[in-house]
Amino acid sequence: MNIKWDNDIVTIxxxxxxxxxxxxxxxxxxxxAIGDKKPASVNLDASALEYISxxxxxxxLRLRKDNPTLRVINVSSEVFEVFEMxxxxxxxxxxxxxxxxxxxxxxxxxxxxxxxxxRVDKDNVVKVFNDPDSLDDIQxxxxxxxxxxxxxxxxxxxYDVVRVGDSYGSVFEFLNATSFSRMIADEPEKLDWCVxxxxxxxxxxxxxxxxxxxxxxxxxxxxxxxxxxxxYLPEDKAKKLLSMIEAVPQDNHMIHGDYHTKNLELQNDxxxxxxxxTLAVGNPVFELASMFNAYSGFFEIDHEAxxxxxxxxxxxxxKFWQKTLRAYLETDDEEVIKSVxxxxxxxxxxxxxxxxxxxxxxxxxARKAEIDLWTKELIELLDKxxxxxxxxxxxxxxxxxxxxxxxTEENLDTVTAFVDERLEKVGCSMKxxxxxxxxVEEIFINIAKYAYKPDKGRATVRVEVKDDPVQVKITFLDHxxxxxxxxxxxxxxxxxxxxxxxxxxxxxxxxQSMDDVLYEYxxxxxxxxxxxxx
Amino acid sequence: MxxxxxxxxxTEMVIALKxxxxxxxxxxxxxxxxxxxxxxxxxVFDFTELEYISxxxxxxxLSAQKTMNVKGSMTVRNVSDEIRExxxxxxxxxxxxxx
Numbered sequence: 237m238n239i240k241w242d243n244d245i246v247t248i249x250x251x252x253x254x255x256x257x258x259x260x261x262x263x264x265x266x267x268x269a270i271g272d273k274k275p276a277s278v279n280l281d282a283s284a285l286e287y288i289s290x291x292x293x294x295x296x297l298r299l300r301k302d303n304p305t306l307r308v309i310n311v312s313s314e315v316f317e318v319f320e321m322x323x324x325x326x327x328x329x330x331x332x333x334x335x336x337x338x339x340x341x342x343x344x345x346x347x348x349x350x351x352x353x354x355r356v357d358k359d360n361v362v363k364v365f366n367d368p369d370s371l372d373d374i375q376x377x378x379x380x381x382x383x384x385x386x387x388x389x390x391x392x393x394x395y396d397v398v399r400v401g402d403s404y405g406s407v408f409e410f411l412n413a414t415s416f417s418r419m420i421a422d423e424p425e426k427l428d429w430c431v432x433x434x435x436x437x438x439x440x441x442x443x444x445x446x447x448x449x450x451x452x453x454x455x456x457x458x459x460x461x462x463x464x465x466x467x468y469l470p471e472d473k474a475k476k477l478l479s480m481i482e483a484v485p486q487d488n489h490m491i492h493g494d495y496h497t498k499n500l501e502l503q504n505d506x507x508x509x510x511x512x513x514t515l516a517v518g519n520p521v522f523e524l525a526s527m528f529n530a531y532s533g534f535f536e537i538d539h540e541a542x543x544x545x546x547x548x549x550x551x552x553x554x555k556f557w558q559k560t561l562r563a564y565l566e567t568d569d570e571e572v573i574k575s576v577x578x579x580x581x582x583x584x585x586x587x588x589x590x591x592x593x594x595x596x597x598x599x600x601x602a603r604k605a606e607i608d609l610w611t612k613e614l615i616e617l618l619d620k621x622x623x624x625x626x627x628x629x630x631x632x633x634x635x636x637x638x639x640x641x642x643x644t645e646e647n648l649d650t651v652t653a654f655v656d657e658r659l660e661k662v663g664c665s666m667k668x669x670x671x672x673x674x675x676v677e678e679i680f681i682n683i684a685k686y687a688y689k690p691d692k693g694r695a696t697v698r699v700e701v702k703d704d705p706v707q708v709k710i711t712f713l714d715h716x717x718x719x720x721x722x723x724x725x726x727x728x729x730x731x732x733x734x735x736x737x738x739x740x741x742x743x744x745x746x747x748q749s750m751d752d753v754l755y756e757y758x759x760x761x762x763x764x765x766x767x768x769x770x
Numbered sequence: 771m772x773x774x775x776x777x778x779x780x781t782e783m784v785i786a787l788k789x790x791x792x793x794x795x796x797x798x799x800x801x802x803x804x805x806x807x808x809x810x811x812x813x814v815f816d817f818t819e820l821e822y823i824s825x826x827x828x829x830x831x832l833s834a835q836k837t838m839n840v841k842g843s844m845t846v847r848n849v850s851d852e853i854r855e856x857x858x859x860x861x862x863x864x865x866x867x868x869x
Binding site: 645646648649666667670673674677678681729730731732733734736738739741742744745748749 | 794839
């Protein structure tokens with residue numbers, strides 16, 4: 237066993253097979269090597285490790301107990317699998333051995349915020365990250381790409397991570413792929429087709445509902461930009477900007493975050509979305525803002541720069557962007573199109589100004605002129621508009637959800653939690669939530685108490701949420717005795733306490749607080765539906 | 771979940787509720803009130819931390835009110851807007867003494 241000391245860091249090279257036959261020897265050897273010394277960190281170099289059994293893993297566990305900073309490095313794919321399967325990768329730092337790849341002389345086919353994409357051979361491309369310490373970013377991009385794929389967005393997922401010089405890269409398979417930027421530049425006759433496919437993908441992204449907490453919320457980011465701007469805009473304008481952004485409702489649908497034509501690829505007649513690390517959730521206005529910047533905002537003074545970035549000129553970019561807006565909004569109404577573009581510009585300029593100032597743009601006369609121009613335009617737009625919201629038909633499907641549960645009083649909390657979880661996703665007010673909880677309690681408890689009496693039975697609770705305007709529909713279904721709770725006469729709520737019977741208020745309260753309550757008996761089932769607009 | 775906190779003093783019994791007063795927790799309150807209404811002539815409910823009340827909770831309040839109409843007085847304090855509206859809809863605003 238090869239043991240090396242570098243000051244107080246010890247690197248121990250593990251070799252061959254470690255199993256119950258030799259794990260004791262390996263452990264003794266390591267203990268002798270470390271002796272009484274207290275290493276600041278222990279690296280187990282697994283380059284030459286071929287196999288490790290649970291006896292070997294136990295040695296590592298014991299060693300880690302005395303040396304909490306222990307890392308296992310240069311692990312082959314096969315051995316890594318063992319670490320992964322046994323949960324060791326979650327307990328300690330286990331790093332794979334990465335293949336070294338050179339991109340020297342390779343064609344650059346894309347460049348994004350965090351990295352550059354090279355074609356390394358006919359079938360493969362590598363995205364090399366700018367930041368050498370980018371393993372977390374790579375992992376993040378892989379996770380969000382996987383999430384997007386599961387949610388139905390056609391995208392490429394990297395199948396390997398490699399070393400490129402001092403940085404890391406992720407490898408994608410890419411057969412004969414062409415970016416939309418390249419198509420627009422080389423084959424102008426395809427512009428309309430590109431617009432059509434580009435908008436189709438955009439609408440798909442914007443109608444994809446993302447489970448809560450899986451992606452960052454773009455609104456939070458943009459609120460941060462607006463707060464930064466408080467020092468660089470006249471006070472009233474700065475306040476207005478922040479309040480307009482804060483007024484944008486929470487939206488759990490996906491946005492790409494960097495949706496320009498370099499990030500859309502055509503591969504064997506299939507359109508693929510790439511560069512997924514900016515994926516987020518939020519209102520579409522945030523997406524349109526970054527799109528506006530990619531085709532226009534960035535290049536308002538330096539018109540030529542877009543050629544380097546996209547491969548086509550500013551005139552083509554404008555044409556593409558304007559056609560995109562029309563197709564996305566499904567209108568030719570110039571006034572509507574202009575207003576949506578302006579709203580996108582408000583967010584777009586906010587981002588550009590902040591970005592440039594943070595990169596010391598105010599110290600460079602040419603870039604200061606750009607900041608001044610964006611600021612002037614932003615102020616004019618803030619005078620003109622009071623909201624960032626606009627109408628777009630995204631044909632979003634109402635998310636549907638169902639709970640099948642035994643109808644007992646004890647299950648009330650489960651049913652309430654199930655409904656509330658869905659209400660929270662759409663941003664329901666306290667008052668509406670309480671009214672809905674009340675109605676849910678009345679109906680569910682009625683079923684639990686009476687529907688199957690004296691036996692027990694099940695109930696189905698279905699929650700459907702419709703967008704624009706937000707409306708909740710909750711359906712209760714049971715197979716108990718036919719019973720129409722709505723047929724009961726309303727109580728007289730004007731009577732004094734002494735004259736009023738105790739009880740009989742439940743259904744009345746439901747009727748009062750819901751927009752609609754419907755009952756039907758169909759196919760042997762009581763079906764009660766509550767409808768409420770939020 | 772419902773926390774019931776009873777604080778008796780010289781003239782009144784203060785009952786502070788925290789959490790949800792619903793089908794599952796109403797029996798709990800009913801039991802506490804049985805003993806409270808027996809010994810106190812002046813009952814005060816503090817709803818500062820009451821988040822939710824359903825018809826099962828209203829039933830308990832109405833029963834208590836009926837008892838106290840005979841025995842003494844009952845007051846409800848610190849009612850949130852949301853619960854206030856439920857009292858309005860059900861006519862409880864007229865039945866209860868809300869401060």
